[in-house]
Amino acid sequence: MSLGSNGNLPNTGEKATTYTKKDFVSSQTVRWCPGCGDYAILDAVQKSFATLGIPREKIVVVSGIGCSSRFPYYMDTYGFHTIHGRAPAFATGLKVSRPDLSVWVITGDGDGLSIGGNHLMHAMRRNLDIKILLFNNRIYGLTKGQYSPTSEIGKKTKTSPLGSVDRPLYPTSIALAAEATFVARSVDVYGAHLRDVIHRAAQHRGSSFVEILQNCNIFNDGAWADLADRKTRDNHKLDLEHRKPMIFGENRTKGIKLGEGLQPTVVDLASNGVSEDDLILHDENTSNPALAYMLSRMSPPDFPTPLGVFRAIEEETYEAAVHRQIEDARGNSTPADLEALLKSGDIWEVS
Template structure:
């Protein structure tokens, strides 16, 4: 099952484009994500037939139809569970899950958490547009408080969920965030997610230009994004700003603060990012309103995967008991013969 066939000719982006017409609204952020995926896949040297995209329900979940790979458009919120059964029993496949903030964090929150804690080797892309698009504009679990939508004409009164914190809290071994229109960064993060040996969670800040336009404007607008985005780099100090003159430092009580570099403060005082450090991801994911939005990899650590654990146990059982013998199994325990 694990034999790898090297394709004769290098695959191109076109090889990953299906014959189906893409049906997202013009201007939707999903187009960019689809394009980045189709761009990076040829670089990964995986036979096309070994790729499977599994999705739930929602705009994002139409993704598999547009990929010329194996694809399974399933039901609302359940993609991580379905992908788990597939990946555990088919370790030879590369399984990606495409979900959204409603699909993955509302109806499917439970499955997302458990797939991550198990460390099933599936790559989960959560397109976060902070709105229900396919059902035409209701607020989502990531919508800001007091969001006025069709279903909340007086404003929503439930506090939004923080996808990165959920993933970290679920003991995910790879947690990252990127932005639909930041194509370079996105490609880099998708590749890192692919390379990670374990489950990967990637939140992609994505614009719904019909029902929640400009929800991420502060991090996508050319004029403001440098001041509002903190690009996380492994073992590098946390510096941001148009002029790269702002940084993040920890106070004595371990709370972060934004400082301006130059004068009395130099880089050596800044917090240095480390993807493997426990707690680092939590600090960064909870910076709050007066801080830039971090993008990049919050956490990347190694842990036994669920797939490995399962197969090691099965192999050990075969070594200890020999290959299963049905006749013996049927005749197990006390038996007697009637003449």
């Protein structure tokens, strides 16, 4: 399936480079648990990066703390493994001061949405041209199994023996509310789909937010089982395609229709009186985020899980605005040099 394209790769280098996956494999031994969904994501990212045409030295992978945040060590690019929750803030300073770099933030549901929620929100609302990959496994893995901001109510973990009473949040809803200009979702084991989504995220100019549904086989095994299982997945996912009606199901017999009160409803295309024309037409490019937000709230058991690109709109990026302002302030005249600056204000001479 193609996800289409509506952008260009950032102009980050002159030389045409051909890479393969192994050009992005670092010398470090990968130390995730055997069977972790992160392996598949690492594979998809390395393969995607080989196709981006961005020189390897122009790529920086920034992370915070958590299982996902070990990611930079395994990428043979520039990398910065920072502190818990703050990766978007480091990435902001880096990208604003070095717009020529392709900056990627790797985070998780705990790192990005709990301790680092504020920074994630502000990076996106500024429309900083960074690519955020949030691995959502609905659990704290590195600290050995505590409930996370995306854990479902009733989740029994070490710190919630009677079940979590915290209401979970939807990462894509957060991204949309924070004005992200590109919001998408994929699944760790969906190799080709994930690579396409990552490619689209890279092509987008502005904050790209990608939620990757990821399995933690040690502390939250089967978190996304319905989606991961080849036998069941078609009935549980809704593949979003730009300008196409929302159809899903193994025989593509179900659709999403807008009911009363802007309430989405699952309808059966086989039944009388319902045609494809009645279904909601997906549109990534509408400036109004209402449709994308509605998608972000659709979840099992009542709805299939939407996958693909929810939203992709063009806005001026933060770093472009910052540098434009500097250029504008310079105008046509030469700005005061150091000597003039030091001698500004009320000055007097002692002779």
